Amino acid sequence: MATLIAVANQKGGVGKTTTVVNLAAYAALKGASVLVVDLDPQGNASSVLAPDYQGPSLFGGAGILPVAGLDTLGVVPVGDDLIDHEHRFSDSAEAGRELRHRLNELCDPPDLTLIDCPPSLAILPGAALHAADRVLIPIQCEYYAMEGLGQILAYLQGMQEEDPEAAQLGGILLTMYDESRTLDRQVAAEVRAHFPKEVFSTAIPRDVALAAAPSHAQSILHFDPLTPGALAYLAVTKELLDGLE
């Protein structure tokens, strides 16, 4: 297996971090060895998976920290130095090579590595897209997010033309889906029509438990595994793992 997935979308607030944290938890629950790499200077994934961490980021020599409650899950947290390292690279491809190199030095490749990206198409997310095998794009069912989908797909295509090793599209995940809103139904239908093979059949519903779990530094698995949001992330994890074999 040993798949490296970048979870990316330059549109902000679409559920990138929520997807990384919860996919990682359910994949580890199923027995896969999982590594989360936090490449977002905001450090939201780190605040859940390694809340007391003080230290460098991956580029500064960070190691893998265990995550309480899940034996096969580890995290490389963000450090205050991440932004400084971003300035060191002349482009994303160079940063991507170093990212891959550092990950290979850290450990034998786990079954699944998930990289949480910041909301941009700058050097850090670019590095993740160069280093990754696949990219998973969370998108909320709203107009601005749909507009942004074209941008990241065009960016991805441009990258693949220059660097055949760059990530392939690994899936589009509909998030914060509210069945009762016409807007959400329309956007979801439009995205499924344009990308029939790429969109996960499970959509993540809007569920306040998903927004509350981080304030307890927990994934939804440990916070409240029976909520609609939890069951949806369990189903998406199964879809993802089935697709990787």
Place this chain on the structure above:
Amino acid sequence: MATLIAVANQKGGVGKTTTVVNLAAYAALKGASVLVVDLDPQGNASSVLAPDYQGPSLFGGAGILPVAGLDTLGVVPVGDDLIDHEHRFSDSAEAGRELRHRLNELCDPPDLTLIDCPPSLAILPGAALHAADRVLIPIQCEYYAMEGLGQILAYLQGMQEEDPEAAQLGGILLTMYDESRTLDRQVAAEVRAHFPKEVFSTAIPRDVALAAAPSHAQSILHFDPLTPGALAYLAVTKELLDGLE
């Protein structure tokens, strides 16, 4: 009056663009001369206020476009060249000086200039924070957004120590507030307790009309002015304009 306000928050999806577009519309409705500057390469504000624009960004020589339906509102849209210009500057202060300079060349200062920032603390939002008189920080009532508030306030403080001309905190706006959720009430209470003077008394409720209006390239004023979201932006605009006199 002639106030330049940067609407910024490195946390993604908190309502920066929605706030810029709708504050601008209601301020223009009240007769103020208003300019919106889109500094986000995503171009979400431009897709509502100048949907058919093809051309350079402010740094590439863009002019002011009128906005249909509001005589005293103009917009400087985003162009494909924006990301290239970002690489030209060695730091935010230099970019901020050029931003101020270009705006001064474009026109006599309008009563109100609103800059829509991308979700980061990189050069472009940094330029806006250096050029602006005040910064308005939208924040959704959720955990990650609250965590991020400390980061942007620390960034702002660091800037003010180096550059006394840099923006002062002009207000914190609670967005997507859902009265029925405990999480929202807790976060709102915590933010109001920490920043009693800075938080606008009006909170913007979660209202699907605000998410639907952009797909019609309209502000909420023209899309559906009687919805809770519209009435809240009207009230916030009044609070903002009263505070500027």
